[in-house]
Amino acid sequence: MKKKLIVDVCLSPYLYPVYHKEDSIVVVIDILRATSAMCTAFHHGADKIIPVATIEEATEYKKQGFLVGAERNGIALEGFDFGNSPFSYTTEKIKGQTIVISTTNGTLAIEASRNAYKVVIGAFTNITALCNWLKLQNRNVLLLCSGWKNRINLEDTLFAGAIASLLLNDTELFKSGDGALAAGFLYSSARENPYKYLRNSSHTERLAALGLKKDIKYCFALDQTTVIPVLEGKYLVKLSH
Amino acid sequence: MKKKLIVDVCLSPYLYPVYHKEDSIVVVIDILRATSAMCTAFHHGADKIIPVATIEEATEYKKQGFLVGAERNGIALEGFDFGNSPFSYTTEKIKGQTIVISTTNGTLAIEASRNAYKVVIGAFTNITALCNWLKLQNRNVLLLCSGWKNRINLEDTLFAGAIASLLLNDTELFKSGDGALAAGFLYSSARENPYKYLRNSSHTERLAALGLKKDIKYCFALDQTTVIPVLEGKYLVKLSH
Numbered sequence: 001m002k003k004k005l006i007v008d009v010c011l012s013p014y015l016y017p018v019y020h021k022e023d024s025i026v027v028v029i030d031i032l033r034a035t036s037a038m039c040t041a042f043h044h045g046a047d048k049i050i051p052v053a054t055i056e057e058a059t060e061y062k063k064q065g066f067l068v069g070a071e072r073n074g075i076a077l078e079g080f081d082f083g084n085s086p087f088s089y090t091t092e093k094i095k096g097q098t099i100v101i102s103t104t105n106g107t108l109a110i111e112a113s114r115n116a117y118k119v120v121i122g123a124f125t126n127i128t129a130l131c132n133w134l135k136l137q138n139r140n141v142l143l144l145c146s147g148w149k150n151r152i153n154l155e156d157t158l159f160a161g162a163i164a165s166l167l168l169n170d171t172e173l174f175k176s177g178d179g180a181l182a183a184g185f186l187y188s189s190a191r192e193n194p195y196k197y198l199r200n201s202s203h204t205e206r207l208a209a210l211g212l213k214k215d216i217k218y219c220f221a222l223d224q225t226t227v228i229p230v231l232e233g234k235y236l237v238k239l240s241h
Numbered sequence: 242m243k244k245k246l247i248v249d250v251c252l253s254p255y256l257y258p259v260y261h262k263e264d265s266i267v268v269v270i271d272i273l274r275a276t277s278a279m280c281t282a283f284h285h286g287a288d289k290i291i292p293v294a295t296i297e298e299a300t301e302y303k304k305q306g307f308l309v310g311a312e313r314n315g316i317a318l319e320g321f322d323f324g325n326s327p328f329s330y331t332t333e334k335i336k337g338q339t340i341v342i343s344t345t346n347g348t349l350a351i352e353a354s355r356n357a358y359k360v361v362i363g364a365f366t367n368i369t370a371l372c373n374w375l376k377l378q379n380r381n382v383l384l385l386c387s388g389w390k391n392r393i394n395l396e397d398t399l400f401a402g403a404i405a406s407l408l409l410n411d412t413e414l415f416k417s418g419d420g421a422l423a424a425g426f427l428y429s430s431a432r433e434n435p436y437k438y439l440r441n442s443s444h445t446e447r448l449a450a451l452g453l454k455k456d457i458k459y460c461f462a463l464d465q466t467t468v469i470p471v472l473e474g475k476y477l478v479k480l481s482h
Contacts, residue, residue, distance in 0.1 A: 002449030009392065011252060018255055018391040073476050150259040152252065153419045178394045178443050182427060185438060197426060 008177030009143045009160040013105070014150040016112040019179075025139045025238040027122040027130065027163065028115040030146035031155040031184045032104030032203050035229075036123040036219040037069070040086040042238050043125075043225035045095035049236040051107045058102040067093065068100040074206050085215050086125075098235075105146035110231060121229035121236060124159060124219065129152055129226035131166045133241050140166060143180070154201035155219075158194060161187025194220060248408045250384045250401040251373075254346070255391040257353040258422075266380045267354040268363040268371065268404065271387035272396040273444050275347030275366040276324040277460040280312070281327040283479050284366075284466035286336035290477040292348045298322030299343040308334065309341040309400060315447050326456050327366075339476075346387035354385055362470035362477060365460065368469035374482050382408060384421070385388060395442035398461075399435060402428025435461060438467045 010019040029035055038049055050066070052058050055077065058070040069082030069089075076083025081093070083227065084103055085196060095209055101107070113119050115125045117139065122130050136139055143163055145156035161183035167174050176184065190197040196219075218224075228238040251260040270276055279290055291307070292401040293299050296318065303321060310323035310330075317324025322334070325344055342348070354360050358380065363371050375382055384404055388396035395440040402424035408415050409425065417425065439445045439461075448457055459465075471480040 008392075012256055012259070014259055015253055015391070018253070146402055150256070151249075151418070151420065151482070152423060154422055157423050176441065177392070178389070179392065181438075181441055182393060185430060186364050186423060186427050189426060197422075200422055202418065212326055 004175040005138065005173060006038060006140045006177055007143070007164050007174045007180045009145065009164060009179035009183040011145050011152040011157060011179065012147040012150050013109040013112040013144065016144060018140055020116065021142070022115070023082055023117050023139065024119045024142045025120065025134065025137055026116040026142045027120055028106065028109045028113060028144050028146065029122050029156045029157050029159050030106030030109065031123060031219050032207060033086060033215055034101065034103035034146065035121045036125050037084050037086045037089055038101065038121050038229050038236060039123050039125045039225050039227055040093055041089040041099060041228040042229055044091040046089070046099050047052055047096050047226040048098040049229065050098065050100045050234055051110050051236060052100055053104045053107045053111050055102060058100060066100045067097055070102045072104055074210050074212070085212070086218050087215065102179050105148060109146040111142050114231065116142070119241065121165060121232035122159070124222050125224040126227055127135065127162065128223050130228055131163060133228055133239070134167060135170060148203055153203055155198055155203065157183050158187055158190055158197065223237065245416040246379065246414060247381045247418055248384070248405050248415045250386065250405060250420035251360045252386050252393040252398060252420065253388040253391050254350040254353040254385065257385060260383055262381060262383070263356070263414055264358050264380065265383045266359045266361065266375065267357040267383045267385050268377055269347065269350045269354060269385050269387065270363050270400050271339065271344065271350065272364060272400050272460050273448060274327060274433050274456055274460055275342065275344035275368050275387065276362045278325050278327045278330055278361050279342065279470050279477060280300030280364050280466050280468055281286060282330040282335055282340060283468040283470055285330055285332040286339050287330070287340050289339040290470065291339065291341045291475055292477060293343045294348045295340060295342060295353050299341060302341040307341045308338055313345055314454070315451050326453070327459050329381045329429065329477055345458045346389060350385050351388040355472070357383070360472035361480065362402060363400070366465040367461050367468055368403065369464050374469055375408060376411060376414065381428045394444055396439055396444065398424050399428055399431055399438065401452055402426070406416040
């Protein structure tokens with residue numbers, strides 16, 4: 001019998017060292033809103049994205065003339081070109097450009113997993129394209145949730161559960177780690193009404209308080225794009241698939 | 242309005258530093274089987290338990306004449322008095338004794354949280370007594386899952402969700418962190434048939450393969466005792482409540 005590939009979920013960047021395997025594909029997840037925005041930026045024609053962890057790095061790139069998005073705690077920082085709202089990444093601004101994105105949590109997850117076999121970016125906005133691609137890779141898959149300041153959050157866990165469930169439907173190909181089981185069960189029970197589940201999540205409350213319900217709705221909409229961003233050195237680029 | 246207390250869930254000892262608050266009560270959870278066995282040991286009259294992290298420490302205590310339980314990967318180690326099976330902690334062996342327990346994961350969680358305001362031991366076997374006590378403490382509660390080699394596991398997450406749900410029923414007293422929300426949702430969807438959920442968990446599979454189904458059943462049985470073990474220095478003792 002062919003050895004099955006493992007799908008697992010790592011619920012915080014802080015936990016990544018415990019789950020690291022050199023030969024796994026890591027899917028970085030920051031639904032509200034970094035990875036959703038990254039998919040959108042590529043969909044609207046961005047050439048490359050440089051994810052950075054600190055405001056200092058973002059400022060440095062801004063001085064060098066790059067278009068730079070920077071936010072902390074859900075709020076776009078002054079003096080930069082974008083925050084994290086997918087709606088700010090429009091074609092006229094970014095087509096053909098290399099842009100820099102610094103975010104509270106998503107960038108930390110990318111940095112944590114940088115040494116994996118491959119790091120790709122996942123969001124509800126590219127879920128089908130991403131799953132189809134993952135099924136063809138013959139690799140273990142680790143779904144890495146960005147969480148919130150290294151704590152777990154509900155929306156990333158739910159999305160990880162959605163991907164895990166889609167992959168694990170192929171029972172010949174994949175088997176599940178406990179993290180993927182837990183996230184998958186969560187997703188199964190939430191899928192009929194994810195908003196009910198997410199209404200009480202801390203970051204949904206935070207964004208709603210900031211008047212960003214439109215963003216939340218966009219970030220939970222499926223298949224806005226078929227783009228899969230992939231990490232190449234310091235850049236995210238569009239995967240050819 | 243009175244400020245609500247926070248109930249949250251930390252899914253791995255490795256994540257504990259992210260959740261640590263000096264003034265919280267930490268409930269250490271290792272359902273299969275360390276914390277279940279600890280509750281049972283006190284119920285059967287143990288005077289004190291010394292939890293130790295390494296086999297070396299366990300061996301040292303054994304040389305000093307203590308009754309010592311030691312297991313790794315679900316298997317009792319030779320040359321010691323018990324493994325982790327709750328059934329091995331019988332009254333005739335342990336009444337009035339100080340016993341030493343070293344376990345794969347539970348002891349690591351106790352060590353990680355040692356500096357919290359108070360560390361108590363939770364299991365399905367003492368769930369009602371524990372919840373009733375927690376509601377009277379006027380403290381934030383952190384439910385700390387021992388997991389499996391720092392990864393999350395399903396049975397500890399499920400139990401954390403059970404406790405979180407019971408506490409959060411008191412909406413005037415408690416509010417929920419995202420970890421508790423996720424674990425609580427998991428528990429809600431699993432409660433009608435937890436065995437279905439747990440059948441595929443890695444440690445359930447591991448114990449079942451070792452012929453330990455009786456242990457699993459015991460560890461999921463509610464309210465076998467009203468004992469709440471609490472950490473005092475290097476000892477676990479029975480909380481007076």
